Amino acid sequence: xxxxxxxxxxxxxxxxxxxxxxxxxxxxxxxxxxxxxxxxxxxxxxxxxxxxxxxxxxxxxxxxxxxxxxxxxxxxxxxxxxxxxxxxxxxxxxxxxxxxxxxxxxxxxxxxxxxxxxxxxxxxxxxxxxxxxxxxxxxxxxxxxxxxxxxxxxxxxxxxxxxxxxxxxxxxxxxxxxxxxxxxxxxxxxxxxxxxxxxxxxxxxxxxxxxxxxxxxxxxxxxxxxxxxxxxxxxxxxxxxxxxxxxxxxxxxxxxxxxxxxxxxxxxxxxx
Amino acid sequence: xxxxxxxxxxxxxxxxxxxxxxxxxxxxxxxxxxxxxxxxxxxxxxxxxxxxxxxxxxxxxxxxxxxxxxxxxxxxxxxxxxxxxxxxxxxxxxxxxxxxxxxxxxxxxxxxxxxxxxxxxxxxxxxxxxxxxxxxxxxxxxxxxxxxxxxxxxxxxxxxxxxxxxxxxxxxxxxxxxxxxxxxxxxxxxxxxxxxxxxxxxxxxxxxxxxxxxxxxxxxxxxxxxxxxxxxxxxxxxxxxxxxxxxxxxxxxxxxxxxxxxxxxxxxxxxxxxxxxxx
Numbered sequence: 133x134x135x136x137x138x139x140x141x142x143x144x145x146x147x148x149x150x151x152x153x154x155x156x157x158x159x160x161x162x163x164x165x166x167x168x169x170x171x172x173x174x175x176x177x178x179x180x181x182x183x184x185x186x187x188x189x190x191x192x193x194x195x196x197x198x199x200x201x202x203x204x205x206x207x208x209x210x211x212x213x214x215x216x217x218x219x220x221x222x223x224x225x226x227x228x229x230x231x232x233x234x235x236x237x238x239x240x241x242x243x244x245x246x247x248x249x250x251x252x253x254x255x256x257x258x259x260x261x262x263x264x265x266x267x268x269x270x271x272x273x274x275x276x277x278x279x280x281x282x283x284x285x286x287x288x289x290x291x292x293x294x295x296x297x298x299x300x301x302x303x304x305x306x307x308x309x310x311x312x313x314x315x316x317x318x319x320x321x322x323x324x325x326x327x328x329x330x331x332x333x334x335x336x337x338x339x340x341x342x343x344x345x346x347x348x349x350x351x352x353x354x355x356x357x358x359x360x361x362x363x364x365x366x367x368x369x370x371x372x373x374x375x376x377x378x379x380x381x382x383x384x385x386x387x388x389x390x391x392x393x394x395x396x397x398x399x400x401x402x403x404x
Numbered sequence: 405x406x407x408x409x410x411x412x413x414x415x416x417x418x419x420x421x422x423x424x425x426x427x428x429x430x431x432x433x434x435x436x437x438x439x440x441x442x443x444x445x446x447x448x449x450x451x452x453x454x455x456x457x458x459x460x461x462x463x464x465x466x467x468x469x470x471x472x473x474x475x476x477x478x479x480x481x482x483x484x485x486x487x488x489x490x491x492x493x494x495x496x497x498x499x500x501x502x503x504x505x506x507x508x509x510x511x512x513x514x515x516x517x518x519x520x521x522x523x524x525x526x527x528x529x530x531x532x533x534x535x536x537x538x539x540x541x542x543x544x545x546x547x548x549x550x551x552x553x554x555x556x557x558x559x560x561x562x563x564x565x566x567x568x569x570x571x572x573x574x575x576x577x578x579x580x581x582x583x584x585x586x587x588x589x590x591x592x593x594x595x596x597x598x599x600x601x602x603x604x605x606x607x608x609x610x611x612x613x614x615x616x617x618x619x620x621x622x623x624x625x626x627x628x629x630x631x632x633x634x635x636x637x638x639x640x641x642x643x644x645x646x647x648x649x650x651x652x653x654x655x656x657x658x659x660x661x662x663x664x665x666x667x668x669x670x671x672x673x674x675x676x677x678x679x680x681x682x683x
Contacts, residue, residue, distance in 0.1 A: 251592060252592040351579075368484060
């Protein structure tokens, strides 16, 4: 076996067995993408991409996932703050409840949403009767389904960061005369920015890929509720080439965002 | 420690040999005249769920050594699975077009046989609260109407029916298969949908049928065929035979399916026949 002596300044090396396992994992992840690229109908790519339906599905996916991420942040950050800072009875239970949708099979989430805010749902029936609002089969339902599954990612990430954040910085700001909102905005938020961004990216990626809850609760209709994953699912049966091209498109978009954002925003802000 | 000692090589060789032996010992293949046994995997259209489950029970009681496994779903979805190598022995589809797809790629080489017919009907919630009475009512903008993608047989038939009636209906969603349409309507999430008459019967008291006039309706023919490369060809042939013969046909009629020659028949299946729904 090779000597495990490290020269000064040499990069870390993994022991061979660990390296083999890690390599297998890399192959495991790379193989499906390689398979897609191998089967892609490269000559027909442009024709497929210029199909009207593709633009519609992509636009719907991006718009709805951005909305879901925004909603996740607006509601998720206060929730994370509550769970991290305020000790109230049943906090563990509330935390479990709010992150349950993360482990729930998405289809189950969709079915549950039906019974909550569907037309005959617990709350939905009143929405329908009193305000004439029905959620299923609308783009709003897509956003609701995506938010339901994506928000926990943001909540957990931000909560962890808030717990780690030293409260004394906030307290110091307060003693210097800052209001709670000012302290939060100018001291806490910048400190947890990497976690917030990471959580938002995770939530966005989850929302973009959401399928089960969307197709069950929101429905499947081009232009209104047929997001990219749904369009791919439908295309798979009739036109496999189209499904492959759509899949590659979605992967490309996700890849660009993940790689592009990661380095730029994830680095810790330098403390001044 | 060297990995490639002779003991290790022998151990690996034995393991590999054992794997091959185990892989070869699949369901017993049967010759003519032997008792049928083994597994038979049947891929069938979603609308056949209750009828085929009942037929399956009857078939298994006649052939106790056979284990039937059903995969119900949209015919187009089943075709995609079979094309990708799913282990089906028998394929029963809700339209000839999807069966043709498999014939074209030579996944089906035997001649498909029609075993049942069906017709379409509008399904509404129990009590018909919105008072839907005709196809034209579905064109109403406010109504939540769901159907399937045209790739799915019911979706294509529904479009035909709308076209024949000369109405323009924009659905609110393309559901996965005909039973998903039924579920949405029964749950009250959709106001109406177009399904097969047998599906309305299967829903029992939970749904009501609004008839589609004969001139606008279509007669649906269900073909069945063994899949090429079936693991249990004898079992597949026996099941298909069972469906085409008296017991299978009787059970299908009980669930509201029409006779094989319904295209030429002048009377439609009687919806007031007592229906034995599968438990």
